[in-house]
Amino acid sequence: MIQDIFRLTHTSDHPDAVAAFERATEEVAGHRRDAGAALGEALAADPQLVAAHCLKGFAQLILARSELQLGAEAALLAAEQALQAKGGSEDETLLVFALRRATEGKFHAAADLLDIITDARPTVFLPLKLSHALRFMVGDLAGMLKSTEALAPAYDPALEGYGYFLGCHAFALEEAGRYDDAERVGRAAALAEPRDAWGIHAVAHVYEMRHQPADGIAWINEQRAAWTGCNNFAYHLAWHQALFHLEQGETDATFHLYDTEIRAQPTDDFRDITNAASLLWRLSEQGIAVGGRWEELADRARHRKTDGTYMFAALHHLLSLLATGDFASAQECVTMIGTRAEGTGDQARVAAHVARDLAETLLRSAQGQLPRHDLSELAERLPLLGGSHAQRDVFMRALAHSAARQGNRREAATLLRLRAERRRVDRFAERMFHALATVPAAVTLPPTQPLWRHHA
Template identity: 35%
Template sequence: MAHPDARGNPCSSSSLPAREAAEQALWRLMSFYDTPLADLDAAMAADPAWALPHVMKAGFLLSLTEPTLAREADAHLSHARALARHATPRERAHLQAVQLVLEGRWHAACRVWDELLIEHPRDALALQWVQLWDFYRGDAHGLRARPARVLPAWDEADPLYAHVLALHAFGLEENNLYPQAEEAGRRALASNPRVPWAVHAVAHVMEMQGRFEEGSAWLRQHQAQWAEGNGFAGHLWWHKSLFRLEALDIKGVLRLVDAHLSGDALQITLQRVDAAALLWRLHLLGEDVSAHAAGVLADWALGEGCAGDYAFNDVHAVATMVAAGAHGQAEGWVARCAERALGAEDARRTNHLMAREVGLPLMRGLLAFSRGDADEAVDLIYPVRSGAQRFGGSHAQRDLIDQTLLAAAALGQRRALGRALVNERCMAKPVTPLTRHWLEKLALPEAAQA
């Protein structure tokens, strides 16, 4: 017999305490206030025959993009399969989707969640997870379209409504619909100030529009809501660092790195990727960040079997190795990524295509840059620039590619390409101190006019 959850979606547990604990876990997944693990354990204890909490736990573990957690996630999925005869079709669909994620078949998983949302538009779990893996896959259309399809079915009084609206805001931003994205993000926060994803969506708008001082003020305005007790804090500190970097406030960036993007603040790969991305940008500007980069690498799970799991993370790992001066380690990492992506094992993994099309050329370009061969770096990186969203991340994160191309153009013979990239940048947003830096490094006559 099916029992409705808080939004009327069918679930198989008759235990109210179990359903309430799962609902609390869902809120944590969407709000990032602490992890959902304790709540899911409580749901399992309240109803040991309910499969969904095991699926939710597996999905959360896999969402961290930590290869070392795959075995634990697999164990929970095995437990869920043993309980699946009691599950509703909706719950079995979630089980199928998370199993596909475990197998690396992210495109197929997102198709399952998409079908779930067509049937159950108020399934917040499906929406949260499909947007997350749309982001990991670089599916900008999905980021915009899926929240837009379901929002009309939501009641603004629902406690999760503001979180759904925030997902919509981010999807709009990643499709360059900046005024609409900012309006949706601000509306979400007016409904509920404890929605870090909405703060994040508006910060992305300001980043893309070159509003770096306003962006810093925006994050400071909402800092009390996101800086403590929230798993998203590290990423928002990264955004604040980007705003300071756009102002060429290098000392300010390094203060933020030391306080919020190093040492014990880095607990998972997603946080280390943020630190890596920032340190690489500083490296391109000529800052010696080798000690910082070595510190990031020291606790990064880069053991046997981790290379080639997710191309986006692999690129950032290689950038950190290069910035740390660990060139041999970087060469070995790229070789292992290539062996996995080009081999026959796990041929259906979404990541293998991502690595072949984008990740491996980028990593090889970083290696060329590290050897001082700036022109080869350009030759490797520029051809994949236009399709780089296929290896995941946001526009702001993938700006690492343009920053690397600008640095390589300034060091080598490809000044014409550097001019073209700066022209594109100047047409997209006001000339910032960071853009002016590249104008000067490229010795472009526009530098005097900017």
């Protein structure tokens, strides 16, 4: 057996395969571009390298596209066959068990199995990174922090992956609302491992939630040399920068980032779509014309309107359909989410508990109809969708708008107070409170009319 530099144990007689897997692990840790190539090298050197098959399977599932399910299942089969053929370490066995649960749509259960590895040996890095990603996708923010806090005492600055661990811990702290701790740990992550985009990203989130747009812009620019070498995660950091510019009323800079970085590559990756759709929604809600930018996203959304792999992604596609007035396709998407709620697995539960009601509310609001659900209660369920507080804010904004348009000032004010529990008052909240003071109660505004007009 060989233990790699990130302390995962492999049943292999091929050091070159393990060395390539180490590179793949670091590429994943740093959100870099060459993880796939490194995995290919590892499997070429040892076609029965169990962890390489497992990482390949997890990577396809995390992309959350229905057509990648078969690839993930094929990776699982290859891992199981390798495990059966030559046996495996406890690490490899648990990776396979976790991948099986993940292919079944049970990300919570998969993360629990990965945590067994780190419970026994706290500094094995890859299971932590995978568990962190899975819990993030299913909204288990408490589980993210529980895991990193338990492991933190075991991590020493001399250990390979120390900076990457700090990045995970910083983000878990930020999502728990511990912003001072998150900033401190995130900055330490960037110092310990300059390639750690996740730690850089955690600090950006802190500035978003504490309403420090100038500090956010400065931080992202300061770290630009590190994160521009990322995979499409670089587009997400550009999204954060665009939010900061928009908050400062700098729409030209916002559109420049959208066109040259955020959506420079018109991909079908849900992470890129969520960046783009949520930014355009924020611009549109302010009455800022976005040109034909929604149409490209709507074309993608029409292709994905029946893909129920990940509710968080489906709801962002729904935003694009609503923004372009394609209510027929939007209804198909809403119907798909309702059908998904009748199924099994984590995403079926998400659909049943929050996504179905949110999708219906968004559609009805766009059509100028009254909501059927208590909007404040619905807002409290949003964390179940997964993603971050900053990412889900687009839905908080949409719910507040829905209440205000219907003249329900009390509901809108309650939503704004709920939002303020996580973040300082920003321009959106200030303008909403002003709109609530000037729009008469019980007066319904047309769904296409902004509550305010943009003033640079």
